[in-house]
Amino acid sequence: MQFIPSKNATIIVVDDDPGIRASLDSLFRSWDFCVETYSDPSELLDTGLPSGDCCLILDIHLKTIDGLEFQASLEQSGINIPVIIITGHGDIPMAVRGMKAGAIDFLTKPFTDEALLKGINTALKASHDRRQIAQERTNIECRYEQLSAREREVMALVASGLLNKQIAARLELSLITIKIHRANAMKKMQAESLAEFVRIAEFLGIRDETITRYHQNG
Structure with a gap:
């Protein structure tokens, strides 16, 4: 059965370009997703992640930190969120580094809506599956107690x-x-x-x- 993302799922955008943020915000809302946009990763960390299914659209070239470094810091901190990396100046080493760190997709600007939606679908399925596994573990641990x-x-x-x-x-x-x-x-x-x-x-x-x-x- 094909996975259909929940319309209550949240797409988080971290990009220091206000035009890109506004464009993606409008696009995702037209698909009936909840959207959160940030110009700096610290804003996301201060706010925290949504409780439901979510994914992160992360630009590589940010003013305060390299996007790939931020991706790595999330994993090191135990913050488990599927990531789609976007960049206007991508190359193969960047893509390999991002994918090895667990990125769902690596998209070079300009990318098509279809490519982005496909990546989001995959990312939200991963988020959904991870939450189900986490909930199953919680339930089993409660029974084990x-x-x-x-x-x-x-x-x-x-x-x-x-x-x-x-x-x-x-x-x-x-x-x-x-x-x-x-x-x-x-x-x-x-x-x-x-x-x-x-x-x-x-x-x-x-x-x-x-x-x-x-x-x-x-």
């Missing part, structure tokens, strides 16, 4: 590939007790199968590192 210490221990051992009887021997508990702990943990984590239970554990990075993967002895 509901597990008892023993249920967490059993979950880590299951994720390490041990069978119920092996877990029982390792923890010096009865087989039925291990089965109860595992069943309770799966229910709390909303895992409908053992495979999903293990997937959730691996998503959280939970496993007993002292056990070799799929160790079957004991």
Whole structure:
């Protein structure tokens, strides 16, 4: 299914040319997007990012900072926003540097509306996917907090590939007790199968590192 950006998505423009800012603002609003424009990256940092899907249209040649340096600083600061780089004087090394740093697209002025919209669609999909993953992790972590210490221990051992009887021997508990702990943990984590239970554990990075993967002895 083709991704259709939400009309509530926000396009952020950082460009020190007021004419470019005004032109892009008008264009994006004609596409029914929310728009924020800034002449300097510090203004964006002071304001903060929108809570919904968003992407950043970033000019390379800014008065106060190189756009690529600002892109790198965002990543180093843990600010995760898809970036489309625009420039009037681009070259291959710049493009390579920007793309290696995670830019969604690199557009040289003048670019077509179609090229820009395609890049925005890709960027907003990336933003949407990242937010979904972040929300999924938050939900899973909240469920994991509901597990008892023993249920967490059993979950880590299951994720390490041990069978119920092996877990029982390792923890010096009865087989039925291990089965109860595992069943309770799966229910709390909303895992409908053992495979999903293990997937959730691996998503959280939970496993007993002292056990070799799929160790079957004991």
